[in-house]
Amino acid sequence: MARITQVQKLENQKHYDEIVLNLFLAEGHEALTYARxxxxxxxxxxxxQGYYSSTRAIRSVLHKHMLSVVVESLDFSSEQGFIQSWQNALDDAQFRYVIKLMFFHASQVNSPEEFNISSDGEFRKKMFESFGTDSVRILETVVGRSMFYLTNFKQH
Known part of the structure; x- marks a missing residue:
């Protein structure tokens, strides 16, 4: 079997990463199996497996793109605008896929320090610039509502 050059491997990696991202954006992280x-x-x-040694390596391809999917969907001009834009964004499949992956990641870690998909704090910084010390309270609200939305919880 012929070996490929390092340049070709890097080109392949970029192409494969693009396919992984497109599959995620079309169907969510559940579609990201080795076989698929x-x-x-x-x-x-x-x-x-020579390109992705673990499923974690596969999911890491998504991290830099997840932040843009979220931020582009949100209105940071006011607390009410932010909450409403988050709720509206939950109707978008790609936004939901990102939120579901965030919940999945959170369920897989042993401590809060291990959970960081904030792309070097960019989202945290944007939240703090927009909402100051209310950021955590606002995020608790939208993340809680996301859980209810994703589990089809309905008040009767």
Whole structure:
């Protein structure tokens, strides 16, 4: 079997990362199995594992894109605008996929320090600039509402 050059491997990695991202944006993180990704790319499972050594490596491709999906959907001009824009964004499949992945990540860690998908604090910074010390309270509100929304909780 012919070996590929480092340049070709990097080009392949970029192309595969794009396919992983597109699959996530179209179907959510549940679609990101080795078998499904290998099928989408058209390579063997063994070859795919050479590019992504774990499912965590697959999901790490998404992190830099998750923040933009969230931030672009939100109105940071006021607390009410932010909350309303978050609720409206939950009707968008890609936003929901990001929130579901965030909940999944949070369920997989042993301590809060291990959970950081904030892209080097950019979201945290934007929240603090917009809402100051109310940021945590506002996020608790929207994250709680997200959980209810995603679990189809309805008040009777």
């Amino acid at each position: 990704i290998a099928q989408e790319i058209g390579i063997s499972l063994t070859t795919l």
